[in-house]
Amino acid sequence: MPEPLWRTHPRYWPDFWRRSIQARIVTGTLLMSTVVLILVGWVMMSQVTDGVLESRRTSAQQEAVAQLKSLSSSINAADPTMLNQNLSQLVLGSNRSGLYETVLIPTDDAESTLIRTTGLVESDSVPRELKSSVSTDDTKLWDTYTKINYTGGKSEPGLAIGSQVRVNSTGRRYEVYFLFPLTAQRETLDVVQRALVTAGLLLVVLLGAVAWLVTRQVVTPVRMARRIAERLAAGRLEERMQVRGTDDLARLAVSFNKMASNLQQQIRRLEELSRLQRRFVSDVSHELRTPLTTVRMAADLLHETRDEFDPITRRSVELLQNELNRFEELLADLLEISRFDAGAAALDLEDVDLRDIVARVLENHETLLLRKGCDVQLDMPEPCRAQVDSRRIERILRNLIGNAIEHSEGQPIRISTAYDEDAAAVAVRDHGVGFRAEEAEMVFSRFWRADPARARTTGGTGLGLSIALEDARLHGGRLDAWGSPGEGAYFRLTLPRRPDVALTGSPLPARPTDASRVVSESLVDVGAPYQKLTGGES
Structure with missing residues (x-):
């Protein structure tokens, strides 16, 4: 069984990745599930964010409309000669502490000292784009998201809503901005985001575990089949797979065992045939030596006296001698082959x-x-x-x-x-x-x-x-x-050069250097009768 990935040296990880189907499936599942969860989380987070902010925006607009009417009534009811002195009180009166802050800016006076604010909010919390929109159109309620800055360097996200208020008695106009903090909404979204990330991580781990368990159910029998096949290839023909259940994998194990049994029977049958063949060749070769010796003695006697025969008989004696020589060579080769097959050949170094x-x-x-x-x-x-x-x-x-x-x-x-x-x-x-x-x-x-x-x-x-x-x-x-x-x-x-040396190469090339074209080289045993030899020193 292969070592777990965390137990292997990093340099073996690429080889482990190539060999392990389970590692590739689990890793692929984790990657794909992570991508899917990131996309789903992003969509869900976007929808939740839009929903939370839109809900807050709607309620803030309603609150701003009500406060604008109240502030407009208060300003128009105030004494026009005392309006500038009472603006701060009117602005403070329009504020709801903790819910929003108010900023009032005269439209016909650029003096910053005339800007009225509530709490510790800074007037630069109102974006320039919102000021431009409010100053050009006094019939609408304008809003935008901004960063609310407070005295002392503190800031927080917020929603700025602005419009104009007109004093009927004097005709002067004031820009009124309501700054609604979004701290609660941000905390809500942070909680939702943490929940999504936690749930996503747990889901990825769960999917990885499920993929590992599922692939293990499939890969384990495959690995077992591989090990059994390797043992069969090594000559351990009695090895068989364990059969558990009646599912497809169990049927695969049954089929594999039947195949192994058939292979074992065929191999044993072939081994027996090979053994009988080698024994037959060896026995025949040895048995032929006795009559061949007798024939050789008679042929030698005839060959020595061949000059006493007529030409036809003399030629027959010579042919007999030549064929006996070839027959003896064949017997000698057959005996040598039988010794190789029997593993009885030895070296005299x-x-x-x-x-x-x-x-x-x-x-x-x-x-x-x-x-x-x-x-x-x-x-x-x-x-x-x-x-x-x-x-x-x-x-x-x-x-x-x-x-x-x-x-x-x-x-x-x-x-x-x-x-x-x-x-x-x-x-x-x-x-x-x-x-x-x-x-x-x-x-x-x-x-x-x-x-x-x-x-x-x-x-x-x-x-x-x-x-x-x-x-x-x-x-x-x-x-x-x-x-x-x-x-x-x-x-x-x-x-x-020595019996304890294992060959790793050869001092001579595998193909002749004078070959005119490349031909497939076969580094196999040579045995063809096509070689020509040299016969004199140069």
Whole structure:
């Protein structure tokens, strides 16, 4: 089970995010629900704010209209000669402490000393835009939101409502402004906002928990199926999923278990067939040795006295000898393959120079080189030593070089060796017919040939490259193949220089440097009979 996100190091979070469906679903749910709640909260808060302020505005306008009528009556009833002295008392009389403040400004006198206010409110609390509207139209009641400033630096949000009052006896006009504080409304809106934020956070957490629980119900069986599949892939074929209930997930578990049971039966059946096949090949190969030995003794006797026979009989004896040689090679290859299949192959390591093995192989192929007329170019400037089983490495190179000579078509063959701290490599390059890129994956298949109809000088069992691949793997090395029709083939054998070294690369390139065009490279086991070899130093 994967570690919780809070227990993982931050550098593993991107990998955790890619691997965890549950984390992505929960995070996506939280993000989308947060966005939705923010939008809903904003709409609700806007509507509540508009409703609260509009309600206060309506009540304030009603209050302002009533107070304007009262103030107008008081001013018109006052003695005109004493009006300026009594304005302050009239303004104070029109005020309702705690509900609003009053500001009275004469329209025909710019002296600030004639401005009358109530309480500690400052006259600059009245916005200029409202003053302009009131002064240009005395028939309407004007209002706007503002900030009410008090003596001492205190301020609070408020609603300013203004209009004009006319003195009938003198014709003078006064601008009257009522400043209604909105402190209570602001506190109400703050409470509503805190409630919305708290409810939103709780709802987001609740939605996250619900998403986590729901996805857990789905993801847990999927994770269990993944773990069971990994164990099945590792060979633990008895593993099964637990089945709980009868829902879709339970039916998935039942289907998965049926699939696992069928796979187990098929794999065991195939393993048994493979075991019987390997045993059959091994038994047949061993059983054929006894009659083959008898036939070989008789054939050798005939071959030694072949000069005493007539030409037709002598030719028959020679053909018998050649086919017996091929038959023995086939039996030897089959026995070697059976040892690989049974896991009984072992290495006899010794420190050798790969150049010496190449020299021995070339010496053994000297007759074939002369017959094919191909030149061998050696690129082996320095000793290339490694701890290997020389018999098996010689068999690998014998197959690679033999194939190269066989299919060189008279073109030069190049053999290269190189080494680094951990690996040693041998590459065989020919310029013959080559093979297609898709055939590079098949050259190591048993009994496979690119052109079954092609006549071969040296015969062959079709198992040489398969055995070469197994020999390379037994050393912990690799055998790679590259080919292109008309450009020839290139085989690279890479071996660890010591048995405790794990290969991470090769001192030789994966494709020849003289290839004229890029062809798909297949770094797989080589086994095709298309390699050409080189036969002399340059």
